[in-house]
Amino acid sequence: MRTILAIDTSTDRTTVGVVRDGVVIKELHHDDPLAHGEILPKLVEQLLEASSEIDLVAIAMGPGPFTGLRVGIAFGQAFALAREIPWVGVSTLAAMALAHTEPEFVVAIDARRREFFCEHYSMGKLYAPAITLQREEIALVPFPIFYDPPTAQDIATLAATAMGVQEPIYIRKPDAYPAPKGVKFRPWTHMDLVDIYALEKSIYLDDPWSMEQFKEELAGKGRQYLVAEFAGKVVGYAGIMLAGDVSDILTLTVAPEFRRRGIAREFLKRMVDWSRNQKVDAMMLEMRVGNLEAEPLYLAHGFRKISERVDYYGPGLTAIVMRKELGK
Numbered sequence: 001m002r003t004i005l006a007i008d009t010s011t012d013r014t015t016v017g018v019v020r021d022g023v024v025i026k027e028l029h030h031d032d033p034l035a036h037g038e039i040l041p042k043l044v045e046q047l048l049e050a051s052s053e054i055d056l057v058a059i060a061m062g063p064g065p066f067t068g069l070r071v072g073i074a075f076g077q078a079f080a081l082a083r084e085i086p087w088v089g090v091s092t093l094a095a096m097a098l099a100h101t102e103p104e105f106v107v108a109i110d111a112r113r114r115e116f117f118c119e120h121y122s123m124g125k126l127y128a129p130a131i132t133l134q135r136e137e138i139a140l141v142p143f144p145i146f147y148d149p150p151t152a153q154d155i156a157t158l159a160a161t162a163m164g165v166q167e168p169i170y171i172r173k174p175d176a177y178p179a180p181k182g183v184k185f186r187p188w189t190h191m192d193l194v195d196i197y198a199l200e201k202s203i204y205l206d207d208p209w210s211m212e213q214f215k216e217e218l219a220g221k222g223r224q225y226l227v228a229e230f231a232g233k234v235v236g237y238a239g240i241m242l243a244g245d246v247s248d249i250l251t252l253t254v255a256p257e258f259r260r261r262g263i264a265r266e267f268l269k270r271m272v273d274w275s276r277n278q279k280v281d282a283m284m285l286e287m288r289v290g291n292l293e294a295e296p297l298y299l300a301h302g303f304r305k306i307s308e309r310v311d312y313y314g315p316g317l318t319a320i321v322m323r324k325e326l327g328k
Contacts, residue, residue, distance in 0.1 A: 002021060010060045010063065022157070030043060033112075036068040060155055062117075089168075095151075097119065115134055185229075206313075209251075222242035238271060247274070248285065288317060
């Protein structure tokens, strides 16, 4: 007989179970996306009261939100090491798919931030590998979508096949990036206005902000203005303001010789954090059509085109209006 301890923390649910020769001896779960680390050891302790003899640990390896996913993997591997028994990882989405027999369907895990990790199955086989879809995109999927977390039996069944997974499955880029080396970020002051204005005029030759506009913005309320400083020199600046139930990015500018160093990305990260702290629903910005440097940055951070404003930057210069939802 083979007794498997199945563990999953890659969804909002913490699931554990003991499965012996394909039969579930006991299964427990707890629904709380923030309690994986606290609840997992307690659930496993209860399971071991039903069956303390474990031959194999089966761990759902994702995809899933990073923190919760790591809890299950670290615990399962440590448990196996302490018991001197093997462990095997399985794809969470593949385990979810075992419960369904429809000709064509999608399984999905809430990735938060209005995104979902999804896999497409057709005729019982994987049709398209895991991808991340926005909430608006998944609403357009023409097939049945199943969100139920995998059961202990599904995880154990998959672990008994040759479809093991050795590394966590991450299909979304991590949020954490190293800060630009040697660059200091801080709120701007009146002492920075001369340098900011000089940089503004050198970059936006056709329509720069005036010094008076900068002074007015600095004096305004419900705003965050930042500068990037390298060796005592201002090499970038950014600003954002509250506008009802959204925040609006007013400017994000980096000196040409300091681009592609992560400065704009760091500005954007800080403005996203500031917006979340203001409890707004979304962020907005306008971007000139054809700005091939800025567009990939905004798309990578979840901004999506919602409209256009013709002649916004002057005759023949159209602006793309972009929006980022600040849901979970």
